[in-house]
Amino acid sequence: MTKIKICGITKVEEIEYLNNEHVDYAGFVIYKNSKRYITVERAAAIAESLNPDIKKVAVCVSPDVELLKEIENGGFDIIQVHKGLSNAVIDASSIPIWYAVNAQDTGHAAMTMEWIHQLPIRLGTKIEAIVMDAPDFGSGKTFDWHKSKRLLKAGTLSPPSEDKLFTKKFVLAGGLDAENVAEGINIFNPDIVDVSSSVEGESGKDKDKISAFVNAVRSIEQ
Numbered sequence: 742m743t744k745i746k747i748c749g750i751t752k753v754e755e756i757e758y759l760n761n762e763h764v765d766y767a768g769f770v771i772y773k774n775s776k777r778y779i780t781v782e783r784a785a786a787i788a789e790s791l792n793p794d795i796k797k798v799a800v801c802v803s804p805d806v807e808l809l810k811e812i813e814n815g816g817f818d819i820i821q822v823h824k825g826l827s828n829a830v831i832d833a834s835s836i837p838i839w840y841a842v843n844a845q846d847t848g849h850a851a852m853t854m855e856w857i858h859q860l861p862i863r864l865g866t867k868i869e870a871i872v873m874d875a876p877d878f879g880s881g882k883t884f885d886w887h888k889s890k891r892l893l894k895a896g897t898l899s900p901p902s903e904d905k906l907f908t909k910k911f912v913l914a915g916g917l918d919a920e921n922v923a924e925g926i927n928i929f930n931p932d933i934v935d936v937s938s939s940v941e942g943e944s945g946k947d948k949d950k951i952s953a954f955v956n957a958v959r960s961i962e963q
Contacts, residue, residue, distance in 0.1 A: 742962050743926055745955055746912070747946070748800060749777035749937040755946040756790040762955045766933065767791055768821065771801045771812065777937070781808075785815035798839070806833045821872060828864060837869035839912060844873045868909065872935065875915030886928050919953040923961050934958060 747759055748768030759767050769784035770777040779787075781799065788797045796818040801808060803825035812820055813836055821839040822830075831838065840857070842850045857868060913931035918939035926934065940950040 743931060743958055744933045745958055746798065746933055746935040747937070747940060747951060747954075748798070748914075748935055749775075749941070750784075750787065750946065751777055751779050752945050753787050753790060756787060758946060758948045758951045759795060760790075760792045762951055763792070764795060764951075764955060766796050766798050766819070766935075768798045768800050768935070768937070769817075771799050771804075771808070772823075774802075781811045781815045785817070788816070804830055806830055809834055812836075819869070823874075828860075831860070831864045831867050834867055838867050839870040839872050839910075840868050841872040841874045841914070844875065844915070870910035870912050870933070872912040872914050873929070873931075874935075886925060917954075919950070919957040922954065922957050926958070926961055 744765035745762075746766035746768055747764050748770065750756065750759070750767050750769055756767070767788065769779055769788065771781055771784065772778055784797075784799065791797065797816065798819045798821050799812040799815070799817040800821040800823070801812070802823045804812075804820065804822060805827075806829055809820060809830050810833070813834075817836065819837050819839055820834065821841065823841040826838070826840055840853075842853050844850060854871075857865060857871075860868075910932040911929065912933040912935050913925050913929050914935035916939070917925055917934055917936045922934055922936070925931070936954055940946055940954055942950065
């Protein structure tokens with residue numbers, strides 16, 4: 742069954758929406774340049790109301806070890822990293838790492854897969870999932886799904902020898918909504934779908950849009 746992550750949570754009332762829909766992951770954006778930015782301290786306080794079976798994901802950009810430790814001390818279950826991910830952060834992490842790849846830039850994506858493949862096992866195993874995202878993460882725009890699928894099949898986005906990519910969770914992100922998520926699942930068969938922009942209303946997450954997205958995902962399984 743495809744699991745669901747709702748990202749960009751900023752308010753206590755939004756936690757109720759996630760609890761009611763029994764989603765799998767709640768994402769909190771710890772990045773000051775994002776319109777969904779929230780501090781680690783505030784995110785941790787809000788997350789206290791989450792159902793215990795919903796995992797807390799701290800989403801950040803090029804974190805250092807200091808931010809990692811702040812996130813860990815805040816009780817987060819996972820750190821999702823965009824852009825820079827240093828060996829020092831991987832080595833210091835005691836929680837699973839999700840690493841985001843720019844699916845549109847196939848050259849960079851292929852290099853990223855090769856880099857992960859070349860990591861020492863003690864570091865590589867800490868990267869639990871690969872997040873395939875659009876170039877402007879958080880923009881609500883999709884990447885070229887069909888082109889990326891062809892490249893995945895051809896091995897361009899996977900390591901050249903032992904295929905460690907597919908021993909990791911695969912997270913599909915970037916521009917998903919209730920109308921297109923079925924197509925995305927049919928193309929990629931991801932472990933997890935990650936949504937943010939399309940489930941927002943005028944002032945934060947929208948209860949009905951979250952419900953529509955969740956129903957769209959679960960109707961595929963049924």
